[in-house]
Amino acid sequence: MVGEALEKRRWHVYVPTKDVGIDLLAERDNRIVRVQVKGSRTFMIRGEYVRWSSWTQLGPDALGRATSIGVDFVVFVVHAPDESGHRARVVPFFVIISPADLEARLAAYRPGKTDRAVYWWRDDDGRLWEVRGVRERKVSSSYRQAARDFTRHLDNWSLLDSGEAVRPTGRHNSRGARLTSGKT
Numbered sequence: 129m130v131g132e133a134l135e136k137r138r139w140h141v142y143v144p145t146k147d148v149g150i151d152l153l154a155e156r157d158n159r160i161v162r163v164q165v166k167g168s169r170t171f172m173i174r175g176e177y178v179r180w181s182s183w184t185q186l187g188p189d190a191l192g193r194a195t196s197i198g199v200d201f202v203v204f205v206v207h208a209p210d211e212s213g214h215r216a217r218v219v220p221f222f223v224i225i226s227p228a229d230l231e232a233r234l235a236a237y238r239p240g241k242t243d244r245a246v247y248w249w250r251d252d253d254g255r256l257w258e259v260r261g262v263r264e265r266k267v268s269s270s271y272r273q274a275a276r277d278f279t280r281h282l283d284n285w286s287l288l289d290s291g292e293a294v295r296p297t298g299r300h301n302s303r304g305a306r307l308t309s310g311k312t
Contacts, residue, residue: 129220130165130203137285149197154288161288164199164227168248170207170218182206182249188242191234194227201288202227206248223248223256224288225281234258236275248278256282 131141131152139154139161152163168182184204194202204223234244238261247260256278281287 129205130163130222133222133285134163134288137289139288149194150199162198162200164194164202166202166204168204168206170209182208182247184246184248186244186246188244190244191227191231195231199227201225202230204246204248206250208250221250222283222285223278223281224284225278233275233278237273250282254282255279 131143134141134152134154139156142153142155144150144153149164150162151165154161154163166184166186168184170182182204191202201224204225206221206223207218208221210217210219230246231244234246243260245260246258249257249259251257257272258276258278
């Protein structure tokens with residue numbers, strides 16, 4: 129799904145032959161983007177405010193490791209229930225964010241915690257919230273904080289287009305610095 133979404137946006141997509149934590153390489157206009165894809169599970173909730181939430185478990189060092197190996201973006205595939213019409217179905221959406229940005233944002237409202245599970249929820253206004261730690265299955269004004277608002281990352285493929293966290297193609301060392309001679 130992520131590869132197809134990238135190809136629709138004129139990126140050439142490649143799949144590494146060995147799993148090193150980078151799931152896709154995307155190339156366009158002499159730039160390479162390293163992508164890690166994360167699936168999620170969706171749970172129906174009988175709450176007053178939140179009717180569903182997705183869940184993705186990340187290990188305590190997953191985001192730091194992703195950053196250290198050169199992942200530019202983590203793309204979460206979220207399967208949201210579609211309550212329109214007469215048939216139950218799910219419609220995917222994507223959360224696109226750099227691992228360093230996600231780590232910093234989670235640490236801002238989960239200080240001292242190593243748990244990096246994320247619970248994505250899109251409200252009726254189309255805003256995206258990370259709601260891990262919601263008590264009584266309610267999202268109230270206390271969870272509508274700027275740090276928990278990830279709407280900017282909701283289906284925002286233009287983050288890749290804008291060049292945020294994108295390295296140019298060519299010869300590079302393991303840290304992404306461009307090599308100017310044949311020596312490393």
